[in-house]
Amino acid sequence: GQQVMQIPQYQHVQEGEDFTTYCNSSTTLSNIQWYKQRPGGHPVFLIQLVKSGEVKKQKRLTFQFGEAKKNSSLHITATQTTDVGTYFCAGQEESNFGNEKLTFGTGTRLTIIP
Amino acid sequence: DTGVSQNPRHKITKRGQNVTFRCDPISEHNRLYWYRQTLGQGPEFLTYFQNEAQLEKSRLLSDRFSAERPKGSFSTLEIQRTEQGDSAMYLCASSLNPPGLNTEAFFGQGTRLTVV
Numbered sequence: 001g002q003q004v005m006q007i008p009q010y011q012h013v014q015e016g017e018d019f020t021t022y023c024n025s026s027t028t029l030s031n032i033q034w035y036k037q038r039p040g041g042h043p044v045f046l047i048q049l050v051k052s053g054e055v056k057k058q059k060r061l062t063f064q065f066g067e068a069k070k071n072s073s074l075h076i077t078a079t080q081t082t083d084v085g086t087y088f089c090a091g092q093e094e095s096n097f098g099n100e101k102l103t104f105g106t107g108t109r110l111t112i113i114p
Numbered sequence: 115d116t117g118v119s120q121n122p123r124h125k126i127t128k129r130g131q132n133v134t135f136r137c138d139p140i141s142e143h144n145r146l147y148w149y150r151q152t153l154g155q156g157p158e159f160l161t162y163f164q165n166e167a168q169l170e171k172s173r174l175l176s177d178r179f180s181a182e183r184p185k186g187s188f189s190t191l192e193i194q195r196t197e198q199g200d201s202a203m204y205l206c207a208s209s210l211n212p213p214g215l216n217t218e219a220f221f222g223q224g225t226r227l228t229v230v
Contacts, residue, residue, distance in 0.1 A: 001173070006156075031216050042205060043157065045218035088156050092216045101170055102147060102209075102219055104156040 002027045002093050004105040012111045019076040021108035023089035030094040032065055032072045038085045081112050118222035120206050126228045127196055134192045135225045139208030146189050149205040157205055196229045
């Protein structure tokens with residue numbers, strides 16, 4: 001079955017440093033979504049990427065979808081304490097039916113050293 | 115509140131007992147997911163529905179787990195003969211999925227199950 005892996009599993013950065021998490025799927029995706037989960041909270045949607053090679057920005061966050069639609073990355077510039085949490089990618093396998101399930105990655109937990 | 119609602123928020127049960135959780139999705143959402151999450155892990159897919167049809171159930175899920183979504187509205191997840199390994203956060207999510215389009219999933223607060 002489809003597997004979605006993320007690296008690194010944990011990342012500790014000084015406040016103000018950059019952060020990147022990478023997501024890799026074992027199968028081609030129709031779209032990739034990114035979620036953030038704060039400690040004690042539930043996953044909250046950040047963004048969706050659909051097109052091969054797509055790049056989207058949200059303030060200090062930059063999201064990329066690979067050309068082969070099997071990998072993605074999230075980059076945060078100049079991290080702040082509010083960025084603390086676990087970042088998950090989630091993908092839907094490409095199919096002819098368009099009703100594939102949403103499979104979550106293993107997550108990258110970001111902690112910030114003030 | 116028009117978000118995804120899950121009940122109960124917490125459940126402590128003795129090993130061997132049956133438990134049932136309820137999820138009320140956002141009203142116009144046709145897709146509903148159940149995930150299980152343990153500490154430090156990502157949401158693990160359990161099952162999902164498109165309207166009232168259960169499209170897939172994880173192969174990792176034993177026969178003790180069953181889910182329903184009568185009339186395509188709320189859903190229930192039942193675990194029979196609970197085991198300590200079932201202790202986890204059970205998350206429900208819903209989304210609006212027109213044909214050929216995948217949209218964001220909205221999560222509920224989850225039901226935390228502790229089996230003692």
